[in-house]
Amino acid sequence: MTRQPGYRRLLWGGSLLYVLLLGGTGILVHLLSVSPEGRPDILLIFAVAACINVAALVILFAVLHRLIFRPLYLLNQGVEIVAGVNSAYEFDLPRHHLLGNLPKAVENLSTAFLKAKREMAEALAAGAGEMEDRKTQLETVLNSLREGVIVCDDRARILFYNSAVRRLFYDNEALGLGRSLYLLCARDPVENSLAILRQRKIRNEEMTEEEKGVRFVCTTIKEGALLHCHIRMLPVMPARPWSFVFTCEDVSHQVDILGRRDNRLRSLVSKMRAPLTNLSVSAEGLNLYPGLAAETRSKFEQIIVQETHILIEHFDRLAHEIQEMVSAQYADSDVFAGDLVACVAKKLKSQGVQLTMTGDPLWVYADSVSLLLLLEFLALKIRDYCGAGTIEIQTLLGDKRVYFDYCWQGSAIPQSELQRWLSELTGPAGFTVSEVLERHGSDIWSNPHAISGYAILRLPVPSSPNQWGTPEPVLPERPVYHDFAVLEPAADVLTEQALDRLTFIVFDTETTGLSPLDGDEIVSLAGVKVFKGGIIVGEIFDKMVNPCRTIPRESVRFHGITEEMVKDKPKIGEVLRSFHSYVGNAVLVGHNAAFDMRFIRMKEQEAGVRFRNPVLDTLSLSLYLHDHTPEHSLDAIAQRLGVEIRGRHTARGDSLITAEIFLRLLYLLMERGITTLGKAMEVSRR
Amino acid sequence: MAHRILIADDEPNIVLALEYLMKNEGYEVQTVTDGEDALRAIEKNRPDLILLDIMMPNLDGYEVCQRIRSDPSMKDIVIIMLTAKGREVEREKGLALGADFYISKPFSTREVVKKVREILPGNPGP
Numbered sequence: 001m002t003r004q005p006g007y008r009r010l011l012w013g014g015s016l017l018y019v020l021l022l023g024g025t026g027i028l029v030h031l032l033s034v035s036p037e038g039r040p041d042i043l044l045i046f047a048v049a050a051c052i053n054v055a056a057l058v059i060l061f062a063v064l065h066r067l068i069f070r071p072l073y074l075l076n077q078g079v080e081i082v083a084g085v086n087s088a089y090e091f092d093l094p095r096h097h098l099l100g101n102l103p104k105a106v107e108n109l110s111t112a113f114l115k116a117k118r119e120m121a122e123a124l125a126a127g128a129g130e131m132e133d134r135k136t137q138l139e140t141v142l143n144s145l146r147e148g149v150i151v152c153d154d155r156a157r158i159l160f161y162n163s164a165v166r167r168l169f170y171d172n173e174a175l176g177l178g179r180s181l182y183l184l185c186a187r188d189p190v191e192n193s194l195a196i197l198r199q200r201k202i203r204n205e206e207m208t209e210e211e212k213g214v215r216f217v218c219t220t221i222k223e224g225a226l227l228h229c230h231i232r233m234l235p236v237m238p239a240r241p242w243s244f245v246f247t248c249e250d251v252s253h254q255v256d257i258l259g260r261r262d263n264r265l266r267s268l269v270s271k272m273r274a275p276l277t278n279l280s281v282s283a284e285g286l287n288l289y290p291g292l293a294a295e296t297r298s299k300f301e302q303i304i305v306q307e308t309h310i311l312i313e314h315f316d317r318l319a320h321e322i323q324e325m326v327s328a329q330y331a332d333s334d335v336f337a338g339d340l341v342a343c344v345a346k347k348l349k350s351q352g353v354q355l356t357m358t359g360d361p362l363w364v365y366a367d368s369v370s371l372l373l374l375l376e377f378l379a380l381k382i383r384d385y386c387g388a389g390t391i392e393i394q395t396l397l398g399d400k401r402v403y404f405d406y407c408w409q410g411s412a413i414p415q416s417e418l419q420r421w422l423s424e425l426t427g428p429a430g431f432t433v434s435e436v437l438e439r440h441g442s443d444i445w446s447n448p449h450a451i452s453g454y455a456i457l458r459l460p461v462p463s464s465p466n467q468w469g470t471p472e473p474v475l476p477e478r479p480v481y482h483d484f485a486v487l488e489p490a491a492d493v494l495t496e497q498a499l500d501r502l503t504f505i506v507f508d509t510e511t512t513g514l515s516p517l518d519g520d521e522i523v524s525l526a527g528v529k530v531f532k533g534g535i536i537v538g539e540i541f542d543k544m545v546n547p548c549r550t551i552p553r554e555s556v557r558f559h560g561i562t563e564e565m566v567k568d569k570p571k572i573g574e575v576l577r578s579f580h581s582y583v584g585n586a587v588l589v590g591h592n593a594a595f596d597m598r599f600i601r602m603k604e605q606e607a608g609v610r611f612r613n614p615v616l617d618t619l620s621l622s623l624y625l626h627d628h629t630p631e632h633s634l635d636a637i638a639q640r641l642g643v644e645i646r647g648r649h650t651a652r653g654d655s656l657i658t659a660e661i662f663l664r665l666l667y668l669l670m671e672r673g674i675t676t677l678g679k680a681m682e683v684s685r686r
Numbered sequence: 687m688a689h690r691i692l693i694a695d696d697e698p699n700i701v702l703a704l705e706y707l708m709k710n711e712g713y714e715v716q717t718v719t720d721g722e723d724a725l726r727a728i729e730k731n732r733p734d735l736i737l738l739d740i741m742m743p744n745l746d747g748y749e750v751c752q753r754i755r756s757d758p759s760m761k762d763i764v765i766i767m768l769t770a771k772g773r774e775v776e777r778e779k780g781l782a783l784g785a786d787f788y789i790s791k792p793f794s795t796r797e798v799v800k801k802v803r804e805i806l807p808g809n810p811g812p
Contacts, residue, residue, distance in 0.1 A: 312792045323773060401775075415749040415783065445748070445779045458782065460775055 014060055025052050071097035075106060077628050084671055085664035086642030087114040092629070148248045151234070154241040156181040156190065166538070168250055172222050173582035176539050178503050178531055181246065183584070185227060189218035193231045194244065201233070217251075225252045261321060268318045275307040275314070282307070323441060334464045335368045336361070337395045337402055344375045353383050359395035362402045363464035366440055371461065373426040374436045378406060378444070381421055382457060386410040397467070401442075401460035412455040413446040494585075494614060495678030499666055502677060503586040504530040504616070505541075506659035507579075508651045509596045510559040512551050516602045521547035522572055523561045525579060526651035528659040529586070533666075535659050541582045542652045544569045559649050576600065576607035583613060587677060591634050591658045593617040614677060618658055620684040621665045625672070637661050689806040690731070693717045694724040694750070695739035695768065700791075704737060707795055711803065721745025725753060728760070735764040735806055737798070738785070740776065748783050755784030764805050768793070 025048065071093050078091040087110065093103050142149055148165035152158055157178055169175040174183035181190065193214040200211050213232035220227060227248040234243045282303040286292070292300070338361055345355040364371075379391055388408035396403040421444075422434040437443055446457040507527040513520035527541035544561065546569045556562055590596050593615050604610050622632045626640070634657060638645050643660040647653020674680050691713045693704050701717050708715045716731065718724045722744045724736070736754075740747035747767060754760045767785040769776055777788045787801060 309794055312794060315792060316790070415752050416745060419746065419749070441773060441775060443773075443775045443779050445782055447782060460778065 018056060018060075021052060021056055025049050066094075067096060067098040070094065071099050071103070074628055075099070075103060077626060079106060079110070080668065080671065081640065082110040082113065084667050086640065087117055088642055089640065146249070148246075150181060150246040150248070151243060152181050152246060153243050159243065165248075168225070168227075168248070169220070169223070173541065173578050174222070174584065176529060176582070176584070177536055179584055183221070183581075185220045185229075185248075186218045189216045189229070190231065190246070192216075193229075197231065197233050197244075225250050226255050227251065261324070265318070265321055268314055268321070272311060272314050272318075275310045278303055279307045279311070332365055332367050332462075334363050334466060335366055335371070337364055337404070337461075340364075340368065340372055340375060341393050341395070341404075343372055344379060347376055348379055351380065352389065353379055354390040355379055356390075356392045357395070358392060359405075360397060362395050362397055363467055364402045364461045365464045366461050367436075370426065370431050370436045370439065373430050374433065374459070375404065377424075377426040377433065378421075378457065378459065382406055382408060382413070385413055385417065386455070397463065398460060400463055402463045404459040404461060406457040406459070407449055407454055409454055412448050413457060415445065418444055418446060418457075494587075495676065495681065497677050498675055499670060499677060499680060500533065500675075503584075504589045504659075504662065505583045505586045505613075506530055506589040506618075506655050506662050507541075507596065508590060508654040508658060509599055510561060510649075510651045511599060512547055512549065512555050516599045519549065520599075521545070521549055522575075522599050522603070523547050523551060523566055524559065524651040525575055526655040527579065527582060528652075528655045530589070530659050530662060533663065535656070535663070540652065540655075541579060543575045543578070545572050545575050546570065547572070559651075572603045573607040576603055577609055580607070580609040580611065583611065586613060588613045588615045589618060589658070589662050590615070591618045591654070591661075593619075614681060616662075616680060616684050618662050618665060620686070621669065621680070622661075624683045624686060625665060625668050634658065634661070641665070688712055688714045689735065690714045690716065690733040691802070691806075692724065692727055692733040692736045694719070694721070694727075694736060694742065694747070696720060696742050697739070700739075700768075703795060704798065707799055708802070711799060713802070713806070719743075721747065721750045724750050728754065728763070732760070733763060735766065735802065737766050737768060737802075740767060740769045740771075740780070748779065751780065751783045751785050766798075766801065766805075 028048070074093055075091065078089060078093075081089045089110075091103060091107055091110075093099075097103070143163040145162060145164055148168050149160075149162045150158055150165055151160040157180055158176065160177075161175070165175065169184055172184065193216050196214050197212075200207055204211075213230050215228070215230050218227055218229055219225065228251045229246060229248045232245050232247075234245055236242050282300045286297065286300050286304075337359075338357060341355070341357040345357070348355045375393075379393075382388055382391055386408060388410055390408065392407045394403075394405045394407060396405060422437070423432055425432055426436055431439075433444075440461055442460050442462075444457060444459050446455060448454070449456050505527045506529075507525070509522045509526075510524040511520050511522050522545050524544050525541070526543070529536040529539045544566050546566045548571060551561065551563050551566075588597075588611065594617065597611075597615060600611060618637070619632055622637050626632075629636075629640075631637075631640070634654065635645060635648070637643075638657055638661060641661055641664040643657055643664070645657060647656065669675075669680055669683075674683060691708050693701055693708070693715060694717075695701050695704070696719045698719070701719065705715050705717055716727055716733065718727050720743045724738070724742075725745070727733075728736070738747045738750060742750075745753075747769075751765055751767070754763060754765065764787075765785045766787040766789060767780040768789055768791060769780070770791045777790075780788050787805075789798060789801065
């Protein structure tokens with residue numbers, strides 16, 4: 001049976017007490033107030049009665065507050081947390097209260113709520129699985145593109161980008177979701193192209209495929225790279241502003257090569273004019289005046305000899321340039337020689353040829369498709385001509401080429417036979433052998449092998465310029481995509497902006513100590529981007545800083561950063577500049593942000609940047625939201641709001657925890673009607 | 687006895703010039719204009735040095751070179767290859783097939799004479 005709620009008993013008891021008090025008071029007053037004259041003293045009766053009444057009420061209220069009102073308030077706070085951000089929250093109620101079964105009932109309700117929420121999440125996850133698969137597939141496809149792909153809204157803010165873009169703008173902090181495309185590349189070419197597209201659309205709603213896009217060239221701002229770009233409008237969705245997709249490819253390298261070659265060709269051709277003129281004048285002179293004096297004649301002859309030599313020299317260089325041009329036109333790329341041979345071996349197996357590979361793991365720079373056909377063709381021809389069923393390909397590194405040496409038991413193939421192969425096709429509808437050879441600036445020849453009884457056929461292929469180059473930096477985090485939600489037009493005043501539309505950078509520093517005024521310095525600075533209710537994991541800022549001073553042992557024990565670890569790191573000026581570019585006009589958020597901001601402000605002058613961004617403090621926000629508790633350390637808040645603690649006491653780890661906390665605080669603020677940045681800053685300052 | 691040189695090239699003007707120059711240097715000179723004639727000439731009257739053009743009708747210079755090198759009795763014959771293409775890979779191919787030197791066209795006659803004189807010294811000048 002359910003126990004009768006305690007407050008009813010309290011009420012009955014309270015009332016009874018009150019009646020008794022009143023009765024007692026009446027009797028007491030009556031006894032006291034009878035004056036010697038035997039007449040009641042009315043004034044005294046009222047005074048005493050009032051005092052006793054007030055005392056009774058105060059006691060009653062204190063009891064009610066302790067046993068009912070405060071527990072109710074705490075219960076309410078708990079319900080808010082459970083409903084909004086942390087379903088696993090454990091209610092923190094005083095031991096004695098008169099709420100009877102209410103807390104238990106609420107806890108049961110929250111357990112049931114947690115269970116229902118989990119079940120729903122599971123059901124949703126199961127249903128969303130397929131969708132997620134497709135999304136992952138799409139992400140994978142977009143990330144495997146060599147071209148950079150950026151989707152922007154009507155104000156050129158980035159809604160999406162793929163891995164190629166991250167590689168292109170590696171180490172450029174201005175790349176980020178919600179940031180402007182114009183922080184990355186020149187504005188004019190993009191705007192002009194967009195204007196052309198809009199104009200076309202006005203002129204003719206039904207555009208041809210070709211008309212839907214514009215090609216152009218533009219440069220990147222930080223890297224100074226030259227991009228081949230293509231812009232295309234995306235189909236307009238109902239109730240959404242228009243958006244466009246921007247694809248780009250870095251052609252700086254090719255352009256460099258081509259540009260230099262153009263210059264060399266022009267200069268070579270112009271250098272040939274003078275010797276040709278001299279040659280022609282002298283030859284004509286000799287021809288026109290057969291009777292020239294021997295001395296003059298010999299001068300003319302001298303000129304002819306000299307100028308011919310100069311011409312030959314220029315001609316040689318010109319010929320060299322032209323050869324390079326031939327091989328640069330095709331779809332050449334870096335290919336691993338082992339992969340090529342393995343592919344060929346697989347195909348040859350079905351045709352009864354055993355092809356094995358030895359030699360160094362080498363990279364070639366070649367048109368892989370035609371080279372593959374050629375490799376297969378040559379193996380088959382060797383088998384046919386020499387009857388060799390087992391062939392070994394050995395790869396060797398020459399001066400500028402990688403040699404594919406076919407080795408087999410038997411004798412070398414005469415040049416006259418190889419000459420005949422040249423005009424044959426390497427595959428159905430493919431190229432002739434000589435075309436593929438020409439394309440790679442190559443040739444084939446056959447010799448007896450150093451081991452007697454064996455022969456080789458050598459095919460040189462251009463070596464990759466990056467044979468032992470350092471591999472490109474691996475970017476561990478895959479970019480996270482913005483769902484293509486509408487971005488609200490920005491309010492003119494930042495403080496008027498809705499909290500859920502803003503970009504936040506939640507940041508943290510690790511330092512050598514607590515007082516920047518006494519020379520303590522930042523050793524690590526991290527930032528996490530929060531946007532539209534989520535953390536953008538692909539855009540985390542995390543840099544160590546050389547503090548240019550010793551790091552006290554007690555602080556090393558705290559954050560684990562030693563002098564050895566930071567001695568090659570950039571100084572604070574450089575890191576702050578890069579952080580400034582990363583932050584843009586986002587709102588800064590920190591736990592006890594004033595502490596970190598003090599360190600940053602001290603270095604603004606040195607860095608030559610100033611952070612004018614609004615700052616929010618998670619500590620103050622937590623104090624405002626949960627004034628029922630004195631616990632507002634990062635760990636306490638994390639536990640209260642159900643944030644898992646990982647990587648504590650690193651700038652990156654603490655930023656991530658603070659960001660998770662901030663997301664939950666943001667939700668609670670919105671629930672309480674704190675919906676704009678201005679209001680949030682106001683309560684943060686209280 | 688004068689050294690003997692065989693000039694094998696299908697370009698008559700070059701043959702003319704080279705023949706004149708080499709004779710002028712005091713060598714005994716024989717000329718042919720295709721690969722098969724070259725092999726026959728070598729068989730009949732073994733030269734000390736061959737100026738061998740790559741692009742020739744019937745048998746090309748590579749083939750001639752390969753045949754000469756496949757016969758151990760001819761291992762002492764010095765082969766200088768002449769080529770109009772001048773690609774780097776051809777030089778490599780020529781040397782791989784047994785040529786000793788490689789000169790690309792256009793060449794200066796001075797260069798050829800200098801090379802031959804280095805290889806076959808001891809000839810009295812004109």
